[in-house]
Amino acid sequence: MLREKLKNYNIILASGSPRRQGFFKELDLDFTIQVKEVVEVYSSELKHSEITDYLSKLKASVFTDLQKNDILITSDTIVWKDDKALGKPKDFEEAKQMLQDISGQMHEVITSVCFTSKEFQKTVNDVTKVWFKILSEEEIDYYLKNYKPFDKAGSYGIQEWIGYIGIEKIEGCYFNVMGLPTRLVYKTLTEIADR
Numbered sequence: 001m002l003r004e005k006l007k008n009y010n011i012i013l014a015s016g017s018p019r020r021q022g023f024f025k026e027l028d029l030d031f032t033i034q035v036k037e038v039v040e041v042y043s044s045e046l047k048h049s050e051i052t053d054y055l056s057k058l059k060a061s062v063f064t065d066l067q068k069n070d071i072l073i074t075s076d077t078i079v080w081k082d083d084k085a086l087g088k089p090k091d092f093e094e095a096k097q098m099l100q101d102i103s104g105q106m107h108e109v110i111t112s113v114c115f116t117s118k119e120f121q122k123t124v125n126d127v128t129k130v131w132f133k134i135l136s137e138e139e140i141d142y143y144l145k146n147y148k149p150f151d152k153a154g155s156y157g158i159q160e161w162i163g164y165i166g167i168e169k170i171e172g173c174y175f176n177v178m179g180l181p182t183r184l185v186y187k188t189l190t191e192i193a194d195r
Helices: 017-026 049-063 093-104 137-147 159-168 174-178 182-193
Strands: 009-011 070-081 084-086 105-116 122-131 168-172
Touching: 009 017, 017 174, 017 182, 049 070, 049 105, 049 122, 070 093, 070 182, 084 093, 093 137, 105 174, 105 182, 122 174, 122 182, 137 159, 159 168
Parallel strands: 009 070
Antiparallel strands: 070 084, 070 105, 105 122, 122 168
């Protein structure tokens, strides 16, 4: 369906995340993967979705050789708790601290997706609220040792064991918590195709 509408475009997904790549396959889109390194640094004055909007655009800025029909898609996800961003943990101790911080609390997962071509740039974002039960130290240690979620914002994957046993409820898009608000990506690509 959307694949047919986009047949004259080259969709480039700039993400090494297996989850995001899987989502694009499941959305039935033709795409290629190109990943370029970028130092993810942002001003401390940025808050909430300003951070992910900025970082998703920053990831696009290193692609200076886009062709006429290319649509580059970059994205960034953070966990937002107590007016600060939780990114990917540096090590076991930081991961443990993050899980202790979100235990028994509500936090927000924010993902921004930036669509860039030679003619335009459009950034969209989505926010999902997630409530965790109180996690025991044994549960946190078990999860970290067995699942090693060090590549995930906030140190957890909702689709993994910790999500099964720990999440009491969510408000918003489940897939956003996994790292991509799929319906928003589909909607935006449809709008681009219909331009």
